[in-house]
Amino acid sequence: MRFTSEQRFDDGVLEREFTLGEVPGILWTRGSAPAPLILLGHPGGLHKMYPRLVARGRHCAAEGFAAATIELPGSGERPRSAAAEEARADLRRALAAGEPVDDEIVERLVLPLVEKAVPEWRAVLDVLLSLPEIGGPVGYAGGVIAIGLRLAVVEPRISAALLFAGSFVPRAMFEEARQVTIPLHVLLQWDDEGNDRQLALDLFDAFGSTEKTLHANLGGHTGVPQFEGDAGNRFFARHLK
């Protein structure tokens, strides 16, 4: 891992940009004592997402967590995947036409992304956990929900996950959802224009965890209320501290 830049905010939070191989990312920490770590998922495009990510990263750090995020495969400055772009265009077309979204489109879009992103997250996790200011345990917070789902199944170092149900999950992954056993906090925007509410409710039902909570709020994809940030931190405080 190579740190490429750093800045310190007024509140003492240190932000460092890094790259690991071809994967760029950002780390937020405060202080030098080993802190539990929250991995921040997002839909791709670190620069575009930066305002929201830095707010969440600083909020985490202010509450005693370290937080980190990485760029998704095929997003931001990373090489595009022609197949993924095509699947995304097909998805947009179906949504714009008000048609039901064919599971086959979702599979083409999401499965290759999950296959590529999850090992990258795990490699970053290996390095982050070797830093003295990061102690674990580890949580995952955010979309893409299919990535969080897979991480929750395959990565035993992740102890709790806050999943934003704001993107499609292929039906093929519902069986996997039953294997998730860590505590879950699922966020759903009730009127998300780019998501399927019933699919999200079915997925919440499918998760095998004995502690799982769904927070659904009125509003569209980007309308998650401010107070859910606090609720998320309280969830992680219960499970990571």
Next chain:
Amino acid sequence: MRFTSEQRFDDGVLEREFTLGEVPGILWTRGSAPAPLILLGHPGGLHKMYPRLVARGRHCAAEGFAAATIELPGSGERPRSAAAEEARADLRRALAAGEPVDDEIVERLVLPLVEKAVPEWRAVLDVLLSLPEIGGPVGYAGGVIAIGLRLAVVEPRISAALLFAGSFVPRAMFEEARQVTIPLHVLLQWDDEGNDRQLALDLFDAFGSTEKTLHANLGGHTGVPQFEGDAGNRFFARHLK
């Protein structure tokens, strides 16, 4: 209103039992400054429900609210309604047989209860708001959800409601749900053995409020997690303070 007994707990919370006409109730306050008020709904049977009600009442009072509850018509020491008992038996029979619950049974059980309980709540509210230690604004918290729904529509002094979606609501009241405009916080137990999950989700969808949040947790009717008490108080702190 006649106060019939009082006790003060170690934490300074004062509990007073009262009657207003034929309706018994309990009031929890701390200090003499005018506090916002939370009305605590419950499924009936003040004595049976006391352990849970006193915990909620004291929790509210500790956070700077006054809290009050009253006995439901036909419950506890109040005269039984033969029609309601029959409807309740029909509901239990349908649930025990695993049959879908006929809306006609729900209407027979719930509508007369709502018609009787809501004016009683409003009469108690008149008196409570005249006490110097209660200032308003007012919230309603708890089941029976149909009572909370009706109160939210007809009682303009109620500014926010936390509704426990743990009991059936007749479809006839869904139109009424669209008239609710106050902020709502709805609690749903995902595996509630005596409730219909889809009906609860449809009802959440029907509420007309522009701020509404659903918290669904794994578990049965009585399994609401401890941390939801804090979440509820934070909801009321946002809207009543």
